[in-house]
Amino acid sequence: MAFIDRTEAGDLFNFTTPQPSEYTELRELGLQVYKEVWKEFYEWEPTECQQILDSFAGQRVPGEREKYNKMIDQLFDPALQDSELQVDNPTQPSLVVTQYDAEGRGISYPVELEEISVDPTFEPHPPYESCPPINQSILPYHQSRETATFIPYADEDEFPVIDYLAHFQYFAWEEDFDPDSIAFPAEMIQIETARRLYSIHHISMKNIDRMGILKPLRESHHQGLLWEKSQRDFLRWPGGAFATEGDVPTSFEPAAGDLRGMLSSVLKTFCPNLNCLRTLCTTHTYSQSGSFGGARPKVTSQSMRLSEGEPCGEECFRLTDDSYLDKVYWENESDTETLKTILSISPDLFPCQLADLCFKPCREVFVQRSHIFPDHMVFDDDPDGDETQNHRTGPKARKPRLHFGTPMFLLGDYESWLTLNCRGRPRTCAIRPVFASIADAHANAAIPIVRALHTSENVCLVYVRTVMQGATKKPCRNTRLQRNDAKMVEIRRAKYGLGAFAAQDMKRGDYIGDYVGIFMTHDDTNSLDVVAKYSGRNYLFEVSPDMHELFDAARVGNPTRFLNHDTDANCEAQILLVNGEHHIGFYTIKAVARGEELFLNYGEQYWGAVNKRDSSVAC
Numbered sequence: 001m002a003f004i005d006r007t008e009a010g011d012l013f014n015f016t017t018p019q020p021s022e023y024t025e026l027r028e029l030g031l032q033v034y035k036e037v038w039k040e041f042y043e044w045e046p047t048e049c050q051q052i053l054d055s056f057a058g059q060r061v062p063g064e065r066e067k068y069n070k071m072i073d074q075l076f077d078p079a080l081q082d083s084e085l086q087v088d089n090p091t092q093p094s095l096v097v098t099q100y101d102a103e104g105r106g107i108s109y110p111v112e113l114e115e116i117s118v119d120p121t122f123e124p125h126p127p128y129e130s131c132p133p134i135n136q137s138i139l140p141y142h143q144s145r146e147t148a149t150f151i152p153y154a155d156e157d158e159f160p161v162i163d164y165l166a167h168f169q170y171f172a173w174e175e176d177f178d179p180d181s182i183a184f185p186a187e188m189i190q191i192e193t194a195r196r197l198y199s200i201h202h203i204s205m206k207n208i209d210r211m212g213i214l215k216p217l218r219e220s221h222h223q224g225l226l227w228e229k230s231q232r233d234f235l236r237w238p239g240g241a242f243a244t245e246g247d248v249p250t251s252f253e254p255a256a257g258d259l260r261g262m263l264s265s266v267l268k269t270f271c272p273n274l275n276c277l278r279t280l281c282t283t284h285t286y287s288q289s290g291s292f293g294g295a296r297p298k299v300t301s302q303s304m305r306l307s308e309g310e311p312c313g314e315e316c317f318r319l320t321d322d323s324y325l326d327k328v329y330w331e332n333e334s335d336t337e338t339l340k341t342i343l344s345i346s347p348d349l350f351p352c353q354l355a356d357l358c359f360k361p362c363r364e365v366f367v368q369r370s371h372i373f374p375d376h377m378v379f380d381d382d383p384d385g386d387e388t389q390n391h392r393t394g395p396k397a398r399k400p401r402l403h404f405g406t407p408m409f410l411l412g413d414y415e416s417w418l419t420l421n422c423r424g425r426p427r428t429c430a431i432r433p434v435f436a437s438i439a440d441a442h443a444n445a446a447i448p449i450v451r452a453l454h455t456s457e458n459v460c461l462v463y464v465r466t467v468m469q470g471a472t473k474k475p476c477r478n479t480r481l482q483r484n485d486a487k488m489v490e491i492r493r494a495k496y497g498l499g500a501f502a503a504q505d506m507k508r509g510d511y512i513g514d515y516v517g518i519f520m521t522h523d524d525t526n527s528l529d530v531v532a533k534y535s536g537r538n539y540l541f542e543v544s545p546d547m548h549e550l551f552d553a554a555r556v557g558n559p560t561r562f563l564n565h566d567t568d569a570n571c572e573a574q575i576l577l578v579n580g581e582h583h584i585g586f587y588t589i590k591a592v593a594r595g596e597e598l599f600l601n602y603g604e605q606y607w608g609a610v611n612k613r614d615s616s617v618a619c
C-alpha cells in the first residue's frame with residue numbers, strides 16, 4: 001500500500017488531510033479490510049451458534065429418567081411409606097420429609113413444626129413501587145415513549161397489562177443490542193475493522209473517520225464506536241482481537257502539560273447549565289462546547305507595580321526595575337502557553353499568584369505578562385464597575401471576579417475577593433472566602449462548590465453553583481432552592497399511604513424542597529395513567545399548563561413526592577423560573593411543629609382530574 005499514515009498511537013490531533021489520490025487509496029483499503037472482517041465474522045457465526053444450541057440440548061444418561069420416575073412414585077405411594085410416620089401430637093402442625101439414597105430407596109418421617117407467633121400490631125409494608133432518589137429533574141429515557149422497558153405489577157392478575165402495553169410500539173428487548181441487527185449494523189465487525197486499520201495498517205483515527213465507511217469513532221464523550229466498545233461485553237470471536245488486545249486508544253487525553261487541552265476536555269464533560277454544572281449530565285441536552293477564556297485584562301503592568309503590597313519573596317516583581325524587562329526568556333514554549341491559558345481566564349491575577357501557578361519566579365512571570373498584555377493595549381472600559389476598589393493593590397487593580405459556572409484557579413495559599421452578582425446588588429453579596437486547599441474551599445460553607453479538581457500540582461479548578469451567601473450576615477432567601485437549603489422532613493406511614501412529616505420545627509416561609517421527577521409533556525403520560533389508576537397514586541405535577549410541561553415523581557423523586565393533600569394545607573408550591581428552567585419549590589405557609597404532617601392543597605382540578613382518570617397534580 002503506497003499511502004501509510006504513520007500517526008503515532010495517541011497522536012490523534014496531528015491530522016493532515018490526505019490528498020485526493022491518497023484518499024481514494026485509503027478508502028479502498030478501508031473497504032477491503034471491512035469486507036475481509038465481514039466475511040470472517042459470518043463464516044464463524046453460524047457454526048458457533050449451532051454449537052451453542054447443541055450444548056443446550058444436554059446429554060441423556062440411559063436409565064436416568066426411569067430412576068427419577070420411580071422416586072416420584074414412591075413419594076406418593078402410601079403403601080411404601082415408613083410405619084414411623086405416626087406423629088406424637090396430631091394437633092401439632094407437621095410435615096413429612098422423605099430422604100432418598102443413591103438407589104432411589106426412600107424413607108419418610110414426620111417433622112413437627114414449631115409455631116412462631118407474630119406480633120399482631122406489626123404490619124408489613126404495603127406493596128410499593130421502587131423510587132430511586134434524584135436531586136434534579138431528569139429527561140425520560142429516550143426510548144420510553146415508544147418502548148416498554150418494564151411491565152409494572154406484572155405478577156398481579158388484576159393489573160391491566162394489555163391496556164398498559166397498548167401505549168407502546170416495542171418491547172425493549174426487541175431493540176437491544178445484536179451484532180447483526182438492523183438497529184446496530186455489524187457493530188462488532190466495525191470495531192474489529194477499526195482495530196485492524198489502526199493497529200495493522202497504521203491509519204490514524206481521524207483518517208479512519210474520513211473514509212466514511214464506519215460509524216464515527218468518537219463523536220463526543222458518550223457517542224461513537226470507540227465509546228460503544230467501552231460499554232459492552234464482547235463476543236468471544238477468534239477474529240475479533242479488539243476485545244483482548246486493547247491497543248487502540250479509546251480516550252482522547254490531552255498531553256500532560258497541555259493545560260488548555262486539559263481544561264477543554266474537562267469542560268466538555270461539564271454541563272454549563274447553571275442549575276446543574278455536573279459532569280456527564282444527561283438532563284440538559286444542548287452541546288457542551290468546552291470553550292473558555294477570552295477575558296480581557298484591565299490592569300496594566302505599571303499599575304500592578306505601583307500598587308501597595310508586600311513582596312512575596314526575594315524574586316518578587318515588586319523588587320525589580322525596568323532594566324529587568326529585557327532579560328527574561330523562557331525556552332520551553334509550553335511554559336508560555338500555560339501562562340497564556342491562565343491569563344485568558346484570569347487576566348488580572350497578580351504575578352505573585354501567577355508565579356505559583358506557573359512554577360516560575362514572580363518577576364519572570366511579571367515580564368512575560370507585560371509582553372502578552374503590553375500596557376498600551378490594556379484599558380478599563382468600566383472603571384466605575386460594580387467591584388469595590390482594592391486599596392492594597394493600587395488604583396486600577398481589580399479583584400478577580402468569579403462568574404457563575406466559569407472555572408477559577410485557586411492557589412494553595414490564595415486569598416482573594418470574589419464578588420458575586422445577586423439581583424444587581426453585588427455589594428451586598430460580596431463575600432471573602434479564603435481557601436488554603438480544595439478541602440478548605442469545600443469546607444467554606446459560604447460557597448457550596450459543585451466540583452473542585454486538581455489540574456496540576458497546585459492548581460485547582462473550582463465550580464460554584466451560583467450566587468450564595470451575602471457579605472452581610474443575612475443569607476439571600478431567594479437562593480434556598482438553588483442551595484438546597486431545605487428543612488428536614490421524615491417520611492412515614494400517614495393516613496393516605498406514606499406522608500412527609502416535619503423533622504424539626506418550621507417557621508412560615510421555610511423551604512421544604514424542590515419537587516423533582518421525570519420531565520414530560522402531556523403526550524408522554526398516557527401509559528402512566530394506567531399505572532396511576534391501578535395503584536391509586538399519582539405523582540404528576542403540572543408545571544406550566546400552557547407549555548404542557550409536567551414532572552412525574554412516580555419512578556424517581558425526592559421526599560417532596562410524599563406531601564399529601566389537605567384543603568387546610570400548611571405548605572404551598574411556588575413555580576419558579578431558575579436560570580431559564582422551571583422548578584417547583586415547596587414552602588411552609590404557617591408554622592409547623594416537629595412531628596406534624598406536611599400537607600399541600602392539590603386543588604380541585606387535581607381531584608376532578610383523578611376522578612375523570614386523566615389526572616395530574618395541579619397545585
Ligand SMILES: C[S@@+](CC[C@H](N)C(=O)[O-])C[C@H]1O[C@@H](n2cnc3c(N)ncnc32)[C@H](O)[C@@H]1O
Nearest residue numbers: 496497498536537538539561562563564565566
Ligand atoms: C403525591 S402522592 C402523595 C404520597 C403518597 N401518599 C404515597 O404514599 O406515596 C399523591 C397520592 O397520595 C394519595 N393522597 C394524598 N392526599 C390524599 C387525600 N387527602 N385523600 C386521599 N388520598 C390522598 C393519593 O393516592 C394521591 O394520588
